[in-house]
Amino acid sequence: MYNxxxxxxxxxxxxxxxxxxxPFPKVVLLKERDLQLLEKITAGLAVNVPSFMEAEAISTP
Known part of the structure; x- marks a missing residue:
């Protein structure tokens, strides 16, 4: 995966x-990488994205 x-x-x-x-310019060493990061982010999207959408709807006049 690339940026x-x-x-x-x-x-x-x-x-x-x-x-x-x-931008994420810092390179993380392989031994320090969280190999489950993509799964963690994906799981969090189901909760976070609706929250962001709701906050935007409230703040939009």
Whole structure:
């Protein structure tokens, strides 16, 4: 897996304007890596994404 920017096909630019790019320049040594990190993040999405969406709906007038 690499840190490459997503290629968007939409022409309105709506998704592109809303995307957030977080740089992660630090290289983690193999012996220090959490090999279950992807699974942990995936499991957390089911809880975190709806919370973010709800917070955005509340803060939008």
């Amino acid at each position: 490459n920017s997503i290629h968007l096909s939409g022409r309105s630019g709506g998704v592109s304007r809303r995307r957030v790019i977080l």
